[in-house]
Amino acid sequence: MEVSSLVWTLTIAGIVGLLAFDFFFHVRKAHTPSLKESAIWSSIYVGIALIFGLGVLMFGGTTMGTEYFAGYVTEKALSVDNLFVFLIIMASFKVPRADQQKVLLFGIVFSLIARTAFIFLGAALINSFAWVFYIFGLILLITAGNLLKPDSHDDDSEGLVVRLAKRFLPASAHYDGDKLFTMENGKRVLTPMLLVMVAIGGTDLLFALDSIPAIFGLTQNVFIVFTATAFSLMGLRQLFFLIDGLLDRLIFLSYGLAAILGFIGVKLILHALHENNLPFINDGEPVNVVEVSTGVSLTVILGVLGVTILASIFSPKGKAKNAVSGARRHAVEYLDLNYETDILERDRIFAKMVREEDQIRKLPEKYKRLVRNETEFMDLLRSAHAEHDKAQVRAADS
Numbered sequence: 001m002e003v004s005s006l007v008w009t010l011t012i013a014g015i016v017g018l019l020a021f022d023f024f025f026h027v028r029k030a031h032t033p034s035l036k037e038s039a040i041w042s043s044i045y046v047g048i049a050l051i052f053g054l055g056v057l058m059f060g061g062t063t064m065g066t067e068y069f070a071g072y073v074t075e076k077a078l079s080v081d082n083l084f085v086f087l088i089i090m091a092s093f094k095v096p097r098a099d100q101q102k103v104l105l106f107g108i109v110f111s112l113i114a115r116t117a118f119i120f121l122g123a124a125l126i127n128s129f130a131w132v133f134y135i136f137g138l139i140l141l142i143t144a145g146n147l148l149k150p151d152s153h154d155d156d157s158e159g160l161v162v163r164l165a166k167r168f169l170p171a172s173a174h175y176d177g178d179k180l181f182t183m184e185n186g187k188r189v190l191t192p193m194l195l196v197m198v199a200i201g202g203t204d205l206l207f208a209l210d211s212i213p214a215i216f217g218l219t220q221n222v223f224i225v226f227t228a229t230a231f232s233l234m235g236l237r238q239l240f241f242l243i244d245g246l247l248d249r250l251i252f253l254s255y256g257l258a259a260i261l262g263f264i265g266v267k268l269i270l271h272a273l274h275e276n277n278l279p280f281i282n283d284g285e286p287v288n289v290v291e292v293s294t295g296v297s298l299t300v301i302l303g304v305l306g307v308t309i310l311a312s313i314f315s316p317k318g319k320a321k322n323a324v325s326g327a328r329r330h331a332v333e334y335l336d337l338n339y340e341t342d343i344l345e346r347d348r349i350f351a352k353m354v355r356e357e358d359q360i361r362k363l364p365e366k367y368k369r370l371v372r373n374e375t376e377f378m379d380l381l382r383s384a385h386a387e388h389d390k391a392q393v394r395a396a397d398s
Contacts, residue, residue, distance in 0.1 A: 003223040011223075015230050018048070019109060022237070027105045030098040030178055032345055038242040045235025052231060056224070063294065067219035070298040071228030074214055074260060077305055079232050080250075081257055082207050083240050086200065091329070093196040094336060097345070099178050104237040106197050111204040115229050118212040123222045133272035136213035140265030143210045147258035171195050210261070217264035217271075218297055251318045256308025260301055267292045319359070320367035327356035328377060331384040343391075350388050357381060 026033070026041070049072060057065025086107065095103055125132045171190035176182035180194040215225050273287040281287070312318045330353035334346060360368070371377050 008223070011227060015112075015234070018045075018234055019105075019112075023105060027101045027237075030096075030102070032097045032342070033101065033238070033241050035242065038238045042235050042238040042242050045231075045238065049231035049234065052227065056227075064221065064224060066294045066298055067221060067224050068228050070218045070294055070301060071215045071224060072232055073298070073301055073305070074218065074264070075211060075229050075232035077253075077257060077260065077301075078207070078211050078214065079236050080239070080243070081253060082203075083236070083243070085203055085207075086240065089196060089199050089203065091332075093192050093199070095193070095196055096175060097333070099175070099193065100240075101237055102178050103193070103196055103200060104240055107200040107204055108233050108236055110201045111207065112230055112233055114201075114205050115208045115212060115233075116226065118208045119222060119225050119229065122212050122216055123220070123225070126216065126220060130275045131272065131278050133268050133275065134278075136216055137265045137268035137272060139209065139213045140217065140261045140268065144258040144262035144265060147254045147261070213268070214261060214264050217268040218294060250309065250312045251315060251321055252308045252312045256304050259304050263300055263304075264297070267297065316364075317367060317370075320363050321370055323356045323359035323363070324370050324377075327353050327360060327381065330356065331380045334384045335380075335387055343395075346391075350384065353381070353384060 053065060053068050053072060056068045060068075086104065090100055090103060122132075122136075171192050171194065172182055172184050174191075175193055176191050178193055179191055180197070181188055182191050183189075211229070212225075215228060219225060219228075270289050270291055273281070273289045274291055276282060276286050277284055330349050334349045334353060360371070
């Protein structure tokens, strides 16, 4: 089904309007969003995406509607996985909590622009060269294999983009609010805020290389590819703050995504064989293979994600890993005065750390091995407690 230019225009205008609203009413003034605020707006953006999908189903038919929902769910799952990397990048650059919203919104806008370019490039390649499906399928199979590697989301590791940004873009040691440039010793220099945006933007380009082949494996309708991708990114900022403490809990998410990408990769290769025109495969003739319908794809995607999330939530190892990584992160956040200056928010961070310490003490011995560099970890917690005691004394004296 062809989509009219009017529908394209209204859709793009609506997406741009949502991004503008997000910036002017939520991000422009630096603040740390509450759990309630994040939950409400995350639900609103998911609701908008679902309503749009129902509109596609109503006016575009069952096929388009199913393709949209399959694409949206897949891209949303990949976006959640990307949040792990965003978390690591922002921890590496020690981005102040109140300014993380602006970094995330920049990442979403840059990602949308980059993916839109890849979408139209991918569509042009597919229309001209059917063998591109083989390439897309192999990309997804390789990505699925990489996701199966242990510690694919290692908090202690920095990606290539982050290392390059730090090496070739020297910046001031401290943030100057959310400014990208500042004056230091009479000279105009970069701030870490610019570096983290460069790192997020560069990482988004790498994400697009996996994301776009995945959704083209579910549909070749450019309108569906674009809208499913765009709506999966909308609300990602709110989702980050909503599930920040649960990210480490989803220990099996990488395995679930590997299964989904592997499945779509095989689906793409089967489609490529069905449309084959490469002379060295079956003498350039199409190969009679089974093709997977979009309905089956949606069922598999939802099923794998459901099993993955439930297994992660109820896994004892997931609970243990969440407690260890959470205590480490909250101790670092509490000690870093640049990260959060609001006293009430700092007290909440400390309270979270204390709860996680209690959970760690109750862990079976085998799960306590999840604590890497135990001496350093315990010193970090003791430092946080000492700083909290000093803060309590200062508050009592004042």
